[in-house]
Amino acid sequence: MSDVSLSAVTVAYEGRPVVRDLDLAVASGEWLSLIGPNGAGKTTVLRAITRLVPFDGDIHIGGRAVARLSSRDLARGVAMLVQEPQMPAGMTVSQYALLGRSPHLGYLGKESSRDRRIVRDVLRRLGLDELASRALDRLSGGERQRAAIARALAQQAPVLLIDEPTTSLDVGRQQSVLELIDQLRREQELTVIAAMHELTLAGQYADRLALLVGGRLVAIGSASEVLTEPAIAEHYRAQVKVIEMNGSGTAVVPVRR
Amino acid sequence: MLGVKLFSTRVARTPVLLGGLPRLPWAWAAGGALALLASCGVGVLAGPVHIGFGTVTQALLAPIPGLGAGISVDPGQANILWSLRFPRVVLGVLVGGTLAVAGAAYQGVFRNPLADPYLLGAAAGANLGATLAIALAPGTSVFGVNVIPLAAFVGAGAAVAGAYALGRTVTGLRSTTGLILAGVAIAAFFNSIQSYVQQTQTSSIRQVYSWILGRLVTAGWDDVLLVLPYVVLSVAVIFVHRRLLDALTLGEDEITSLGISVRRVRLIVVVAATLGTAAVVAVGGTIAFVGIIVPHAIRLLVGRSYRVVVPLSVLFGAAFLVLADTAARTVVAPAELPIGVITAFLGAPFFIVVMRSTRGAPL
Amino acid sequence: MQEHRRRASAKLAAQIGVTAVAACLTLAACGGRQSSTPNVPTVHFPVSITAPGGATVTIAKQPHRVVSLSPTATEMLFAIGAGSQVIAVDDQSNYPASAPKTKLSGFQPNIEAIAAYSPDLVVAAEDTGGLVHGVQALNVPMLVEPAAKNLNDSYLQIRQLGAATGRPAEADSLVGKMRSEVGSFVASLSKTSRQVRVYHELDNTYYSATSNTFIGQVYKLFGLTNIADSATSATSDYPQLSAEYIVASNPDLIVLADTKCCQQDLSSVAARPGWSVITAVKTGQVIGADDDIASRWGPRIIDFMRAVAQHVQQVEKAA
Numbered sequence: 007m008s009d010v011s012l013s014a015v016t017v018a019y020e021g022r023p024v025v026r027d028l029d030l031a032v033a034s035g036e037w038l039s040l041i042g043p044n045g046a047g048k049t050t051v052l053r054a055i056t057r058l059v060p061f062d063g064d065i066h067i068g069g070r071a072v073a074r075l076s077s078r079d080l081a082r083g084v085a086m087l088v089q090e091p092q093m094p095a096g097m098t099v100s101q102y103a104l105l106g107r108s109p110h111l112g113y114l115g116k117e118s119s120r121d122r123r124i125v126r127d128v129l130r131r132l133g134l135d136e137l138a139s140r141a142l143d144r145l146s147g148g149e150r151q152r153a154a155i156a157r158a159l160a161q162q163a164p165v166l167l168i169d170e171p172t173t174s175l176d177v178g179r180q181q182s183v184l185e186l187i188d189q190l191r192r193e194q195e196l197t198v199i200a201a202m203h204e205l206t207l208a209g210q211y212a213d214r215l216a217l218l219v220g221g222r223l224v225a226i227g228s229a230s231e232v233l234t235e236p237a238i239a240e241h242y243r244a245q246v247k248v249i250e251m252n253g254s255g256t257a258v259v260p261v262r263r
Numbered sequence: 264m265l266g267v268k269l270f271s272t273r274v275a276r277t278p279v280l281l282g283g284l285p286r287l288p289w290a291w292a293a294g295g296a297l298a299l300l301a302s303c304g305v306g307v308l309a310g311p312v313h314i315g316f317g318t319v320t321q322a323l324l325a326p327i328p329g330l331g332a333g334i335s336v337d338p339g340q341a342n343i344l345w346s347l348r349f350p351r352v353v354l355g356v357l358v359g360g361t362l363a364v365a366g367a368a369y370q371g372v373f374r375n376p377l378a379d380p381y382l383l384g385a386a387a388g389a390n391l392g393a394t395l396a397i398a399l400a401p402g403t404s405v406f407g408v409n410v411i412p413l414a415a416f417v418g419a420g421a422a423v424a425g426a427y428a429l430g431r432t433v434t435g436l437r438s439t440t441g442l443i444l445a446g447v448a449i450a451a452f453f454n455s456i457q458s459y460v461q462q463t464q465t466s467s468i469r470q471v472y473s474w475i476l477g478r479l480v481t482a483g484w485d486d487v488l489l490v491l492p493y494v495v496l497s498v499a500v501i502f503v504h505r506r507l508l509d510a511l512t513l514g515e516d517e518i519t520s521l522g523i524s525v526r527r528v529r530l531i532v533v534v535a536a537t538l539g540t541a542a543v544v545a546v547g548g549t550i551a552f553v554g555i556i557v558p559h560a561i562r563l564l565v566g567r568s569y570r571v572v573v574p575l576s577v578l579f580g581a582a583f584l585v586l587a588d589t590a591a592r593t594v595v596a597p598a599e600l601p602i603g604v605i606t607a608f609l610g611a612p613f614f615i616v617v618m619r620s621t622r623g624a625p626l
Numbered sequence: 627m628q629e630h631r632r633r634a635s636a637k638l639a640a641q642i643g644v645t646a647v648a649a650c651l652t653l654a655a656c657g658g659r660q661s662s663t664p665n666v667p668t669v670h671f672p673v674s675i676t677a678p679g680g681a682t683v684t685i686a687k688q689p690h691r692v693v694s695l696s697p698t699a700t701e702m703l704f705a706i707g708a709g710s711q712v713i714a715v716d717d718q719s720n721y722p723a724s725a726p727k728t729k730l731s732g733f734q735p736n737i738e739a740i741a742a743y744s745p746d747l748v749v750a751a752e753d754t755g756g757l758v759h760g761v762q763a764l765n766v767p768m769l770v771e772p773a774a775k776n777l778n779d780s781y782l783q784i785r786q787l788g789a790a791t792g793r794p795a796e797a798d799s800l801v802g803k804m805r806s807e808v809g810s811f812v813a814s815l816s817k818t819s820r821q822v823r824v825y826h827e828l829d830n831t832y833y834s835a836t837s838n839t840f841i842g843q844v845y846k847l848f849g850l851t852n853i854a855d856s857a858t859s860a861t862s863d864y865p866q867l868s869a870e871y872i873v874a875s876n877p878d879l880i881v882l883a884d885t886k887c888c889q890q891d892l893s894s895v896a897a898r899p900g901w902s903v904i905t906a907v908k909t910g911q912v913i914g915a916d917d918d919i920a921s922r923w924g925p926r927i928i929d930f931m932r933a934v935a936q937h938v939q940q941v942e943k944a945a
Contacts, residue, residue, distance in 0.1 A: 080522065092514035094509075094512035096562075098285070105509070114503045114504070139282045339874070342900050470887050595865075
């Protein structure tokens with residue numbers, strides 16, 4: 007029971023609406039990618055689901071209204087991977103991941119050996135067990151991204167929100183991070199909502215894409231339905247060639263004007 | 264409710280340690296305890312009046328039932344030790360430990376390495392409260408308690424509450440910068456009122472100055488008892504927030520999405536740290552530097568986790584202040600030096616050495 | 627070092643003496659001529675006065691609009707009968723009660739506010755905030771009478787103020803009276819074989835005064851041992867003493883010059899941690915002095931000295 011539904015959600019910053027009247031339903035275990043040009047409101051949608059911004063309308067997770075959950079219960083239901091996680095200097099990977107257990111502890115609670123076991127297993131699953139004692143500031147970009155995922159997974163929330171997971175990674179690392187998230191989603195039956203810039207990757211990994219423009223939903227569906235040359239030309243003001251590849255999704259290739 | 268057991272099938276039966284978790288290194292904990300003991304030893308042995316090692320030990324043992332039987336100490340020396348030197352050393356422990364741990368706490372909640380116990384105007388408020396009490400109601404006492412430290416408490420509380428309210432209206436408490444700016448503004452405002460009162464009430468100027476410079480010189484067990492409850496409460500509250508102080512080093516959105524109320528943690532820790540600061544300012548005056556130097560030296564030398572910084576700050580802060588106070592009463596004996604002069608004189612070069620020797624370590 | 631210091635202070639005293647003589651010479655009024663009617667000054671202006679600071683001040687005619695920014699000078703002016711010539715005194719001049727107290731400040735002097743009184747003589751204890759320069763720019767004579775180092779300095783200042791206000795005879799007679807009183811106090815004390823130890827307290831954080839200060843000179847004149855003199859030369863003449871040192875020194879006499887600022891008295895001193903064993907506390911030889919009298923160098927120092935002399939007699943009798 008980890009479906010996410012938004013109905014008539016509006017978010018305004020200083021009176022200016024950035025998300026308008028948004029309806030969205032994400033099934034349990036589904037991967038939905040939010041795409042759209044800069045300023046479309048992708049990140050704001052994710053922030054509304056985790057109640058980091060006030061919103062009008064209703065957001066439900068597993069049938070329960072987000073607005074009425076305690077912040078701890080919300081954190082047990084939704085984990086969020088922000089675009090540029092702050093990695094405190096000097097903190098070790100395991101300590102960082104262990105902070106993901108916070109929603110399961112009391113206000114002044116102490117981590118139990120069970121919490122430590124969960125974190126150890128998460129680190130092992132992400133291939134970070136060798137780096138457990140390393141300081142965050144001494145990790146490579148890809149390792150940092152994995153550490154951030156570890157912290158979110160340690161939260162054991164059935165819904166995972168991801169904001170631009172591949173920014174500043176090279177193409178190999180982009181693939182491996184998305185591959186990893188997809189594997190974890192299948193293994194743990196996670197519901198994933200990801201805001202993504204890179205359209206080809208978004209289409210390859212998501213079950214469905216939701217195209218936001220100016221805070222409104224303009225298209226939702228499979229990659230081949232949403233990623234059309236006219237739509238991208240209109241909303242991104244980009245000239246692209248969309249290539250259907252047999253069995254491996256839709257490629258969006260920019261074309262020189 | 265919403266949580267799912269993701270890894271239940273793979274949880275190992277045998278307890279396996281997770282490496283890389285911050286632990287208080289025992290060598291440092293023992294070293295801190297030893298440093299505190301040694302500084303207290305120096306503190307009780309050194310003073311403008313020469314009292315031998317044997318006499319000091321005997322005076323310490325004499326009141327212990329059983330052990331002390333048959334020990335007789337010169338009453339004059341026993342009086343000096345028990346009425347003056349011992350309480351002053353104990354007060355040094357309380358003041359130093361509290362200032363250092365309050366500094367660490369402020370740096371944690373404001374995520375600002377320059378934050379110190381005086382940041383939110385706590386000292387400015389305490390000084391204004393005391394100045395007003397000295398100037399307007401000299402010698403008054405409420406329920407047998409001198410009104411000056413009470414006024415200092417009220418002043419410190421008012422300053423911090425003011426800074427908090429101001430920072431909140433301006434920035435909704437999301438930004439620590441707003442809170443710090445509010446604190447600076449409140450401190451400047453309180454300082455100006457204090458200067459004005461001081462200028463217009465010149466007859467009380469001497470007492471105001473001696474208050475601001477601290478009264479460790481006149482300390483007795485009364486002062487120890489006055490601050491002890493606040494200091495214990497303050498340090499205990501900060502102590503149990505070690506894990507949350509570590510969590511606060513994450514980004515604000517990340518902390519919130521972990522179900523931790525940044526506002527609540529910040530409020531509780533700030534109130535606790537301010538309470539402790541106001542209490543020790545009431546007896547020790549404004550002693551700069553301890554709250555910045557001690558926690559940072561520990562971060563650079565030992566580690567940045569508050570599980571390490573908080574307990575070691577208490578030990579080393581206390582040891583440092585006892586030593587500084589010992590210097591204050593011996594260097595120009597039988598005269599006294601202001602302790603703030605000593606803490607800055609010893610602290611600044613020491614800190615520079617630590618900074619240079621750990622170059623490249625993140626602050 | 628110590629020797630050098632002593633010589634330096636001897637030199638200073640000699641200079642003051644010379645200055646005094648010079649002042650007398652220019653006045654031609656010192657010492658001798660008795661005025662037949664004391665209330666009608668007969669001195670002829672202009673007079674020139676060489677202040678301890680070194681500058682010579684010329685006063686063209688008898689001043690009738692004197693502004694005093696020094697509480698001590700105020701006390702001196704009124705004691706020599708020049709009170710009627712004083713039109714304004716600073717906010718710290720609280721004695722005598724009849725002095726025309728104003729909001730003028732001697733610490734942070736406001737030249738404009740001073741000028742508003744159109745003074746014909748300004749007296750201060752310190753040249754702070756460009757005071758002398760500012761007053762001179764107004765073409766008003768300005769006399770600086772700084773903190774006295776000893777009683778002779780005080781006598782000299784009284785005479786100078788007498789000369790400046792046209793009341794040299796009154797000044798002479800006041801100085802004469804003070805001298806004879808001081809002489810009788812000293813005579814009333816036996817040549818003590820046993821040194822009486824005194825602790826002079828400036829505030830309740832144990833700031834004290836060594837023999838290099840005016841008040842310290844008073845104790846020295848009485849042959850008392852000032853416990854603050856043990857404070858090394860590394861600190862000022864007003865050192866803050868350690869509590870344990872004061873207790874260990876066991877003074878026979880404690881003089882509290884912090885009864886007004888800090889409400890100290892015998893009972894509050896006795897209540898201090900560890901102080902109850904001190905001889906002065908046990909025998910009640912704790913003098914509650916008026917903070918103002920003990921921190922000024924005016925004529926009222928005689929009252930203070932009388933009280934101290936009485937207590938020293940009691941200490942000697944008890945011994």
